[in-house]
Amino acid sequence: MQSISLLTLTLAATAAISAGRFVAADGTTASAGGNALGVSRCTAGAGEDFPVDVIGTTQVTAAGAIADGAAIEVGTDGKAITKSSGITVARALQAASSDGDSIEVLLIAN
Structure with missing residues (x-):
């Protein structure tokens, strides 16, 4: 798995x-179909600081099958899904075959 973060914020x-x-x-999970600042690099409890990849590539959890090169929007629980009617937040750099797969995406400012 690879990621090339050009900007990571706390x-x-x-x-x-x-x-x-x-x-x-x-500091919350992004809403389905909505804007996202970036992708969390680790788990965090309420009140804890955590790193967020904002520009570059990163690893995100898929909610189901996603084709290589597909536009991505935020799905349920902040997982990646193939764009349908939401805001484009990333582009898949590899395919996902099922829920829970980790894939590399190119983040898109939104």
């Missing part, structure tokens, strides 16, 4: 955060 978790999930700027 956030304070305002709720429990899982590793490899899209997160919002307020």
Whole structure:
């Protein structure tokens, strides 16, 4: 697994955060179909600081099958899903075959 983060910021978790999930700027898991600041690099409990990859490539947890090169939006629990009607937050750099797969994505500012 590879990631090339060009910018990693530190956030304070305002709720429990899982590793490899899209997160919002307020320190929570990003809402399905919504904007995301980046992807969490580790798990964190409420009140704990955690690193968030904001620019570059990173590893994110998929919610199901995703084709290599597909546009990505935030799904349930901050997992990556193939874009349908939400905001594009990343582009898949490899395919995912099932829920829980970790894939490399290119983050897209939104």
